[in-house]
Amino acid sequence: MTLNVRERADTIGTLRHISVFAMETLARWVPTTPELEAKIVLGRHIWEFAQHADGLGRRTHELRAAMHYSPAPTDPYVAILEEWRALTATADRIGTLYDAIIPDLDARYAAYLAATDVFLDEPSVRIVERNRADLPRMIEESRALRKERPELAASPAAAAMARRLAACTEYVSFRAPVGSTAERLA
Amino acid sequence: MIATAAPTSTKVVRGVTLHGEPAREAIFNVVSTDAEMAEWPGMSDESRRERLHRHMNNECVAMEIASQAVADFPDAPWDLRMSIARQAADESRHVEILYRRLLELGGRKGEFPVSNYEWSVTGMIDNLPGRLAIENRTFEAGLIDILGQLKTTWREAGDDRTADALEAILADEITHVRFANRWIKLLTERDPRVLLRVAQAIRYLRAVNAALAPEVGSVNAVGVTLTEEKVQPPAVNVSGRLEAGFTEEEVLEVLRQAGFRSIIPEQLRTT
Secondary structure, eight states: OOOEEEEEHHHHHHHHHHHHHHHHHHHHHHHHHHHHHHHHHHHHHHHHHHHHHHHHHHHHHHTOOTTTOOOOOHHHHHHHHHHHOOOOHHHHHHHIIIIIIIIHHHHHHHHHHHHSSSSTTHHHHHHHHHHHHHHHHHHHHHHHHHHHSSGSSHHHHHHHHHHHHHOOOOOOOOOOOOTTTHHHHO | OOOOOSSSSSEEHHHHHHHEOOOTTSSSSSSSSSSGGGOOOSOOHHHHHHHHHHHHHHHHHHHHHHHHHHHTTSSSSSHHHHHHHHHHHHHHHHHHHHHHHHTTTTOOSSSSSOOOOOHHTEEEEEEEEIIIIIIIIIIIIHHHHHHHHHHHHHTTTTOOHHHHHHHHHHHHHHHHHHHHHHHHHHHHOOOTTHHHHHHHHHHHHHHHHHHHHTTOOOBBBBBBOOOHHHHHHOOHHHHHHHHHTOOOOOOOOOHHTTTTTOOOHHHHHTT
């Protein structure tokens, strides 16, 4: 069974929430990261996440939710995001972003494409495909950075975060179906 | 309701409270006043590298200011946040362009002292319209004037590569000033109290400038005496400022402050 319109809005909105969270996290990190080459890459990718969030946010309105509807993910996923944002070592910031967060986001985009109806939900599919196309380039830029600054290549936090994200399969807090008791009481 | 964000750290320079420094590698010697900088007149090899190094750090500061604004004001209108996020990416590209050119000319990061003045001032402003007024409408608009002049200086010195880079950067800076001008106007129309915040920010900037302005006759870190010409504002880039959304009256006011020194607009040059 594929996602219905309401579930699509919830999922696209949650993916937007994650993109905005990433945009804001990178924005916080730019002034607090000492290495010039790392600042340059992070600064550039703020805009990538902003564009992803923009496309997703416009789509939520077309899916009968608010413009730029961005519901928070499930609590376990939010906890991982908060821990990620709190990292201070540059190698961990770079490692977790490019070896854990972005590959995980790509996997969630892929899961969305598998779960939705590519014909009924074609506009979402196109937006998700466009966002996904940026991710390998972002990772490639991080590789160039780590080649230039090898001390940023080793992140003890990255592999652990990738494992935790992979284990967190349920990340969308779906609204109750229309007409349900939960919705009437909300 | 105008959202506010307090500075995370502060420092005091000549009696003025400023925002604490952004993170820099230990290789950089971060200073707070013009007298501590290593600026040379002319276009010697050393002076060229220092100019690029200083500009590179200033672009890095602009990236940090834009990034901080994205982080500090999550409730700002989304389209404005998008413009600021784009600015952060543009400034990132500018840092890289200048860093590469510095390396090509045999320079290295940390070769000269740097000052994070714009960060130190803008970070003390707790609201977004005030920061846009200071960073985009004042500092970046000033950069439009400076770049209008500098691209010619580099070209006349036979360095077309750097001149071309500065020309590309100038086009981006005009866009940054333009969106700030547009948004300040829009936000003021929505809430007239915004104008008060903008005026407070400008008043703070004037106080900082008055306290930290370089003194004619003082000697900088490499023994160069600061002259009257050096402390004068740059010639006004009239066409650049008009493109960036300043009104003719506003440009005229800047011209008055600059002693009517201007870069003649291209359309006037051809007539």
